[in-house]
Amino acid sequence: MSLLVVGSLAFDSIETPSGKRENELGGSAVYFSLAASAYGPVRLVGPVGDDFPLSITSGWKARGIDAEGLEVVKGGLTFRWSGRYTGDMNAAETLKTDLNVLGTFQPKVPASFRDSEFVFLANTHPATQASVLSQVAKPKFVLVDTMNFWIESARTALLHLLRRVDGLLLNDGEARMLAAETNLIAAGKAILEMGPKWVIVKKGEHGSFLFSREHFYALPAYPAERVVDPTGAGDTFAGGLMGSLARDGVVDLASLKRAMLHGTVTASFTVEKFGTASIAAVNSAAAEARYREFLKFVSP
Amino acid sequence: MSLLVVGSLAFDSIETPSGKRENELGGSAVYFSLAASAYGPVRLVGPVGDDFPLSITSGWKARGIDAEGLEVVKGGLTFRWSGRYTGDMNAAETLKTDLNVLGTFQPKVPASFRDSEFVFLANTHPATQASVLSQVAKPKFVLVDTMNFWIESARTALLHLLRRVDGLLLNDGEARMLAAETNLIAAGKAILEMGPKWVIVKKGEHGSFLFSREHFYALPAYPAERVVDPTGAGDTFAGGLMGSLARDGVVDLASLKRAMLHGTVTASFTVEKFGTASIAAVNSAAAEARYREFLKFVSP
Numbered sequence: 268m269s270l271l272v273v274g275s276l277a278f279d280s281i282e283t284p285s286g287k288r289e290n291e292l293g294g295s296a297v298y299f300s301l302a303a304s305a306y307g308p309v310r311l312v313g314p315v316g317d318d319f320p321l322s323i324t325s326g327w328k329a330r331g332i333d334a335e336g337l338e339v340v341k342g343g344l345t346f347r348w349s350g351r352y353t354g355d356m357n358a359a360e361t362l363k364t365d366l367n368v369l370g371t372f373q374p375k376v377p378a379s380f381r382d383s384e385f386v387f388l389a390n391t392h393p394a395t396q397a398s399v400l401s402q403v404a405k406p407k408f409v410l411v412d413t414m415n416f417w418i419e420s421a422r423t424a425l426l427h428l429l430r431r432v433d434g435l436l437l438n439d440g441e442a443r444m445l446a447a448e449t450n451l452i453a454a455g456k457a458i459l460e461m462g463p464k465w466v467i468v469k470k471g472e473h474g475s476f477l478f479s480r481e482h483f484y485a486l487p488a489y490p491a492e493r494v495v496d497p498t499g500a501g502d503t504f505a506g507g508l509m510g511s512l513a514r515d516g517v518v519d520l521a522s523l524k525r526a527m528l529h530g531t532v533t534a535s536f537t538v539e540k541f542g543t544a545s546i547a548a549v550n551s552a553a554a555e556a557r558y559r560e561f562l563k564f565v566s567p
Numbered sequence: 568m569s570l571l572v573v574g575s576l577a578f579d580s581i582e583t584p585s586g587k588r589e590n591e592l593g594g595s596a597v598y599f600s601l602a603a604s605a606y607g608p609v610r611l612v613g614p615v616g617d618d619f620p621l622s623i624t625s626g627w628k629a630r631g632i633d634a635e636g637l638e639v640v641k642g643g644l645t646f647r648w649s650g651r652y653t654g655d656m657n658a659a660e661t662l663k664t665d666l667n668v669l670g671t672f673q674p675k676v677p678a679s680f681r682d683s684e685f686v687f688l689a690n691t692h693p694a695t696q697a698s699v700l701s702q703v704a705k706p707k708f709v710l711v712d713t714m715n716f717w718i719e720s721a722r723t724a725l726l727h728l729l730r731r732v733d734g735l736l737l738n739d740g741e742a743r744m745l746a747a748e749t750n751l752i753a754a755g756k757a758i759l760e761m762g763p764k765w766v767i768v769k770k771g772e773h774g775s776f777l778f779s780r781e782h783f784y785a786l787p788a789y790p791a792e793r794v795v796d797p798t799g800a801g802d803t804f805a806g807g808l809m810g811s812l813a814r815d816g817v818v819d820l821a822s823l824k825r826a827m828l829h830g831t832v833t834a835s836f837t838v839e840k841f842g843t844a845s846i847a848a849v850n851s852a853a854a855e856a857r858y859r860e861f862l863k864f865v866s867p
Contacts (some may be wrong), residue, residue, distance in 0.1 A: 355749070416801075427762060449655070450791075450792055450793065450794070451772075452790040452791065452792045453792050453793075456792075470773070472751075473770070473773040473774075474773075474774075474785075474864075476790075483864050484864060485774075485787035485789055485790065485865055486787070486863055486865075486867070487774060487785030487786070487787055488785075490752040490776075490783055490785065491750075491752065492752045492753050492756075493750065493753075494750070524867050525867070528867060562867055564783050564784060564785055565784075565785055565786075565788070565865070565867055566718060566866070566867055567824050567825070567828060567862060567865055567866055
């Protein structure tokens with residue numbers, strides 16, 4: 268089924284214990300699309316400046332990524348982020364953020380994308396995320412991402428949005444903050460009361476949780492022996508998850524469990540190399556092979 | 568099959584966000600035995616002082632705990648530990664340790680216990696653990712626990728012991744320290760090279776890992792919504808694990824996975840109340856019911 272992502276395209280400068288990279292292609296919509304396209308076609312909406320060489324997207328069509336929603340802002344600069352990972356690499360230290368064209372981005376969903384059935388709203392202001400929802404005709408499943416910044420600075424808009432979406436994706440610290448609960452299980456349950464039918468909590472190297480009113484599911488992370496660069500792991504998780512769900516075409520406990528396994532698999536590829544180098548090379552066969560291996564690691 | 572534990576009996580003074588308790592019955596052998604006895608009989612070896620009211624053990628026989636190996640040291644005092652848990656409660660801050668009779672304890676395995684098939688050597692000096700091994704005729708499966716203190720101060724004795732046991736149980740920080748590896752997956756594999764066929768890494772609220780040369784298994788923790796007192800969770804995990812293994816009577820990947828699930832289940836009971844109050848009330852039916860519930864939470 269059709270899958271839409273609305274998010275960022277970026278140039279990242281990254282420092283990890285494995286080395287440094289300048290101006291790596293990045294952004295939530297990029298990582299998401301590269302992961303999801305291992306499962307089926309993806310429609311991308313996001314802004315770039317005219318410093319963005321469109322040649323970067325040359326391989327996307329063959330991969331099933333439809334970039335009709337790529338908005339090139341004349342005279343604008345592409346979003347830039349620079350960050351550093353140290354120690355256990357579970358969290359990045361942001362060194363610099365230049366929002367550039369992302370700062371004034373008002374997403375316009377192309378007419379040909381308005382029938383999208385599966386929709387991922389990558390992290391941005393919840394009011395902007397809400398404006399996308401109003402441009403999609405009749406989505407079957409909408410998953411929204413957020414972060415601590417919006418939980419603190421745009422709580423009302425976020426709470427309003429949560430009543431309109433099917434699922435919320437966030438990390439453990441954000442879940443605790445949103446629910447004002449130290450215990451993560453209690454936090455997940457509290458967030459369900461805010462509206463979404465499904466809450467998915469990412470815990471980095473500790474895996475992920477799925478909450479619904481009727482179900483709970485806990486999944487460990489893929490046992491990565493070497494993490495080179497965690498950038499994009501969360502958005503790649505979302506991409507594998509939504510790619511798997513859209514391929515299945517149904518949303519229930521079984522398809523969501525499978526989707527979380529696939530999200531874990533795509534994220535495990537991403538962290539193996541800097542930037543998008545690893546996930547961009549993952550095809551359906553590679554994803555399926557690691558999925559089967561991972562399934563063995565987590566099956567009681 | 569027969570199951571032996573050699574470890575400590577203690578009086579604990581505990582402070583957690585839920586309150587304070589003085590002189591709670593504790594100790595590795597106690598928590599272990601209470602958990603394992605939900606699965607079958609247990610043989611206990613450990614020392615107390617004559618300040619230890621033997622009435623405490625009055626319910627043990629009915630539970631299947633054979634305390635013939637309880638050594639009462641005349642004129643001695645029972646081991647005392649006091650500690651505090653704050654924040655996410657993943658680690659205790661030790662306020663005071665009075666080893667007392669534990670400091671000079673030379674375990675003597677009663678003749679009737681020497682045919683034990685499953686053996687758990689709770690945390691103590693590795694040379695003392697080794698002396699127990701020499702008193703057991705032909706164990707089928709020996710699991711040893713250790714801690715950072717012995718990894719640092721008795722490394723040679725520990726490495727010698729590891730070549731004589733089937734399994735090593737330790738927490739994530741200890742595994743990293745023993746292997747001198749930051750990455751936990753790499754650490755687990757490195758420890759296998761030190762001798763044990765199975766390495767089980769406890770990660771508190773993040774679950775546990777099982778390593779062997781051929782297999783890897785990752786299990787999340789039970790989703791506890793309220794943790795009152797984590798004291799004894801690790802020894803209760805070991806008790807449920809070894810109780811389940813001894814009941815199965817075989818040691819392979821399937822029985823070890825089941826054992827880790829049961830260890831997680833018994834540990835989840837322990838943390839619900841101060842001290843041994845919760846685990847002492849868990850019978851076979853309660854453990855099985857939570858096992859079935861937990862299995863649902865972690866089955867892909």
